[in-house]
Amino acid sequence: MAALWTFDEGTGTMTVEARSNQEHHIHYVFNEAVDKPISDPLWRQGISGHALLFDGYSTWVSADASTLAFREDAMTLEAWVAPRAFEWGNEGKLSSILSYHNKEEKKGFQLGVFRHGTWSFQFGTGEEWFEVWADEAYRLPRNEWSHLVAVFSKERSEVVLYRNGEQAGHIEIPSHTTIALPDQELRIGKNNFPAFISDTFDASMFNGLIDEVTVYRTAHEHPEIEERFHQSFDGEIPNPSSELAWDRSRYDGDRHRPEYHFTPPEHWMNEPHAPLYFNGQYHLFYQFNPAGPYWGGIHWGHAVSDDLIHWRDLPIALAPEAYEVDPDGSWSGDSIIDEHGNPALFFTAGNDSMTPNQMTGLARSRFLDDHNHDLVDWIKHPEPVTLQDEHIQTEKGTVWYGQFRDPFVFQSGDKWVQLVGSGIKDGEESVGGTALVYTSDNLIDWQYEHPLMIGDVHTYPKTGDVWELPVFLPIGHDDHGEEKYVFLINPWFDGNSEYAVKYVWYWIGSWDDETYQFIPDQEDPQLLDVGEHFTGPSGMVDDKGRAIIFSITQDRRTEESRYNAGWAHNAGLPIVLSLRDNHRLGVEPVQEVERLREELLFNLDNPSTIEDVNQQIADLSGDMLEIELEIERKEAQKVGIKVRQSPDQQEETLLFYDFDEQTMNVDRERSSLSDNVEKGIQGGKVEIEDDLLRIRIFLDRSMVEAYINGVNSLTTRVYPSREDSLYLELFTEGESEVKKMNVWRMRSAY
Structure with a gap:
């Protein structure tokens, strides 16, 4: 045996490599905490004894490789892993499980995970770099233990991969091939040469549980590997879901982290969105990066509440998936209850292989099958339900091709109406933002109608070039008995702007359900919140008939502060919008806040x-x-x-x-x-x-x-x-x- 890390310590900031008996440092953001008490890395129950939970951005182990006894002609690398989420794959680099390599010099080896659960063993001879990828059928599942093995054999002139005792990949290599060992430290959970997210954050880091990392000095055969897999656990492979669950206690003692506003359980959130009242519960989704407190790898986080105030975290609702509509991001959207009484989500599906890369996806709850009121299982429609046409003309210019996101869906008469945020250009010049109106009979086939409104960025520069996150809600009847609506938007700016990420604008007006037209009562946009931190509106009408708005409160912190804190952003209190007697918009926090x-x-x-x-x-x-x-x-x-x-x-x-x-x-x-x-x-x-x-x-x-x-x-x-x-x-x-x-x-x- 060349090296073994059992991760059985269960406490502390060091882990022992068993063969050399050397202690190796576990890097973790709260080993030396700022604005909160110091705490240990995240120790959890593993496949055997304890395991280490790698948080995706700050946890990794560094080891002096000179104390380890690697062979250049034979090796079996083995690890138990339970990924919680997968990185996008910046710069084509692996999220390393074990990294001891220098690819530029074509030396060393690494085992790691890539996009959507693909995984690879890679090595260099000093002259050539080899990559062995697992077959598609052996992608890693999230939230499950997988036993990964990579066998390198000079004698057999091959490299073989195994997952859970089954052969998962194979290549033949030239005879007499050996691995050239590099002058690098060995890392567990982080690439030797990570991709950079920014000056503060690195990518190429593992997110999930790692246990029983072993490097043998011999090239094992399939029967031995299969036998060792079955001997590692008693009966069925343990379910690691509870060990992988997001843990709010990680931030106990943080004197800047809100306690009664909605916060992500960990890491980064953008706007909360798609609020839904269903079967006596309020559901809230939010833009979530499970990898760390920085923007990227956007999923749909999910929480549920009985009262809009006390929230319970649920598993991720939507994640970017290979071969589905959203391989590059599951971005903001809305929720409805369909004609069958089944909740459905509309989301901005990101697919960088298409032009434009933004389209509307649809996911339906499995509630009608499993009657799970928490709505934890969602099935995505296999194709986008709304694609942006390239040359949509309006009375003020052409719809900005490639700016197409944040669907908001509601029912009007016998039709479904979808608003999609976009912008208008006159030649190369921006005219202003817009929300495009689409209609449908069945939630799948949508027909473009016209812009709901078109902004004027020259007269009202703070309203932006593109309108994101359109929200359209009834707010009450005026003195003449006419029902009034509020239309809210989040401005987006093409390039740097002093007004970016600061404001939410609204108009009050009437809705014509025959022509799907909004008739605003005034031309001037109105500012909902006069601070500069309230952005990202989303809305719903609840069972009490209240028009409720959620928002993100921008934290306006430095990246270093976010790194040290381990989280970024949170929601504002849910607020109720209403029509006041003087035709002004009423803005109040929900009454339920008094329960706090x-x-x-x-x-x-x-x-x-x-x-x-x-x-x-x-x-x-x-x-x-x-x-x-x-x-x-x-x-x-x-x-x-x-x-x-x-x-x-x-x-x-x-x-x-x-x-x-x-x-x-x-x-x-x-x-x-x-x-x-x-x-x-x-x-x-x-x-x-x-x-x-x-x-x-x-x-x-x-x-x-x-x-x-x-x-x-x-x-x-x-x-x-x-x-x-x-x-x-x-x-x-x-x-x-x-x-x-x-x-x-x-x-x-x-």
Whole structure:
């Protein structure tokens, strides 16, 4: 035997190679944690004893290869692996299980996984580089143990691969071929020469469980390999699903990670989308990268809730799959319940082998077969259901070919209607965003109708060149009894823009269900949230008839901060949109958020001065709070509240309303002492009545959400560097009066 790693330690940051008895370091992001307690790598139950769970971006083992006794003419490399997800395959490089190679010098060997579960053993002679790939029938399944073996034999002039005791691949090699050993460290879980995602993140890393990595000094025969496979477990191969499950406790003690807003269980999320109410449960899907806290390899994460507040994580709903409609990404979309009562998902299917690479895919739940209310199994339709035509003409220009994503589907009369985000160009010049209208009788065959609306990027530059994530929901009836709708979009910009990833715009109007036309009541776009962190809308109408919107709250952190934290982004609170008496849009958090109130910390019902209230709340502190505040203007120009304030006021974040300008603002210039945190002053127009500011504020670690007089919100992020930045202080410029103030401590949603 040349080397054996059993991973039976179960604790600590070192693993022992059994033959040499050498300890080897396990790299893991929280070995030296930032903004949370230090914790060990992720030890789990393995095929035998313990195994190591590789998180996909930070976990790997480094070993001094000089202590190992590899032969150049014969080798059997063996490992038990249970992949949790597969990388896209940047630069054509393997996500290494074991890597001891230098491909440029054509030296060494590696065993690793590639796109969609393909896998390979590769080696170099110093003169030539060989790659042996497993046959298609022996692709690795996710969330299952596989016993992988690669046998190199100079004597037999062959390399043979095995999976679970069966021959999976074979090549003949020239006689007298030997492996040239490189001057490299040996790595488990990471490629010696990984592809770079960025200056911070590496690709080419294994994601899942690895156990019993063995390198023998002889070339074993098939019967011996088959026998060893069957001797490794008792009865059936263990199911590793529970060991591979996403683990929120990994982030315990992270003082910036929200506790009662929806967060991904691990790693990266983009927008939550496709919310669905079905059989008494709310389902939420979200753009998810299981590989790490960076954009890429997008899957559909899935969670379920009884009340829109307390969420339970479920297995990934959709993943990019070979030979299906989405080999290169399962991107944003929507959900409906079809005419048979079966939930269905519409998603943007990514396929880089096609032009354009974006199209609409359809997946149906297996609920009618298995009656699983969690809706964990989805079957994709074998073909795209909507493809973008190349030359769609409109009255203002040509639909931008290649910009075609984020389907939103609803029923209108006896037709299904699908909106797809796109843009319009006049020659090479951008005109503005659009949502294209398609109709169908059966959810599979769709006919193009016309643009729902066409934007004007020159008059309204903040509305972007392309409209993503169109949402169209009924919000109530006006004074004349006419049903009104809200149409929301997320702007996308062609190239760098100071307005990118900051805003969600909307119009209120009417819907003609015979012509499938939207008639907006006003030309000017309206801003839903006047901060610069609320993006990515998605929506649904629930069983109570409420128009509910979900959003992503951009974290605006550096890549280094995300690496150290292990997660990126989270959702805002779900909000209810309604039509108010004055034809304005009502914006309020769902009432269910009150279930998170753990303790009433402060209550004021009698009018008081700012100074009196500040004395009463001087000792009140917390970073998981709900604050309900009413302040009458009187003679003041500005009123508001400072949150996340340190005792000496070195750190604080000010939320304030400017009565003269009629704007709601946040001042984050002193929100953190760290130079790596985005700061600044942001805000926007919010018209209120009667000089009475009514505001509900939700603090959740780094999250700050303010809802102003029920008509707008302001969402922002703060990352105080001091652990004592927990205090509150009311603020006024000029005379004002506090009419009401309540403060609750909030509990975790998990």
